[in-house]
Amino acid sequence: MGRKLLTEAAADGLLADSALIAHGRGEAYDYLLGEATCESARAAITQSAILMKDAKRCVISVNGNAVALAAADLIRCAAVLQCPIEINIYYRTPERMTALSSRLDRAKKEVRENSAPNGWVGDWQTAVSDVKILGINPDSRIPNLDGPRANCCSEGILNADVIFVPLEDGDRCEALMKMGKKMIVVDLNPLSRTARRATVTIVDELMRMVPILLSDLVNVEPERALKWDNQANLDNSLAVMLRRLDE
């Protein structure tokens, strides 16, 4: 299913040339994970939900792959949190930005017409309508980062304290960490720079983990974030892969 969504998204001009290659790398690591959400990923998702609910200003940053794979559920997360979604892509072209923006607008309409997540209370249509899609008109730059990928919005990434970024690049993760932001990333490779630098790393496949995150965002009691040892959590995910290879 993921492969189909991505090859269609590529044909629709949503993806950079190398996006399918990046997805393939993820597939290989997911195979080592047994294509299931492991316990350490489950714990990282709950910790992420707590951080996102605790945030003063949370933002969900998306690239082409994230939109192709999980646009609807990411919009649901944003509606529950009442936070914006910012399109932020490595290889920025006006055509891709427009294609991604229309795809998200279309997904927003569909999500608004569908039912609210289980356990969520309130006016769902209004909650979804209020989700802002940012990124088309960046007014700021991330310090210590070159090129168009530094572009961002002051309403979104620039002034956020917590950023949820599926499938982030290592340089940008590092630059945003230096700005003092809490970075929550989804990365199937527990050894990647992004995975090792982030505040919380969810080593899981995006389509599989976003519904779990959504459920946690709705249902987890508001509380202070737990003490979190990201390296220990990464080691646990790596151990799952090692056990599987060993068997």
Add this chain to the structure above:
Amino acid sequence: MGRKLLTEAAADGLLADSALIAHGRGEAYDYLLGEATCESARAAITQSAILMKDAKRCVISVNGNAVALAAADLIRCAAVLQCPIEINIYYRTPERMTALSSRLDRAKKEVRENSAPNGWVGDWQTAVSDVKILGINPDSRIPNLDGPRANCCSEGILNADVIFVPLEDGDRCEALMKMGKKMIVVDLNPLSRTARRATVTIVDELMRMVPILLSDLVNVEPERALKWDNQANLDNSLAVMLRRLDE
């Protein structure tokens, strides 16, 4: 470099939609290998060279990724062996077959004008000119295999006793093994069905290993093939990955 060649090949219509994803999976396993030819791969390459030189009828079977990454060196191997190259792709369309065939013809012209491999003795231009590119007009089918990927040529795959296939699919590898052929495959995933079924599995990156194979084809003394335990060799490659993950 591999990424660039493949995204260009995709733009040129040489690849199936999912070819870049398959390459990405390979990249992930190559990362675990340390992006180097390990000792077990080195041994598998030499064993392959011996089998290919010993063959009554050897053929090199190529798909889009193999052509994009290593067309010239595969043609050099075929010239040294005086064996045909057969284009054999999973998602066969006339457009892709034509694109691959012209790409190989172009590469053949370039290889003919360049110098012969080190140590090779003879008339290089004639040796290269004599390499047949098969596949456009298949006249046979591989038994026990459905769909267009069963199509093949009697001059090539059908009557070959040794087939060198970079990046083969599992079903086809199995069907060809059942025909009693010796299958030499290049697969970065030592756990794949193809890797586990083949006669000799070279767990290595194609662009890195083909020059080594070429050198072995030129320089290895003709001798009887060694006794070969492919499972033990695969285990050694897997052990390299495990060690690296463990570190």
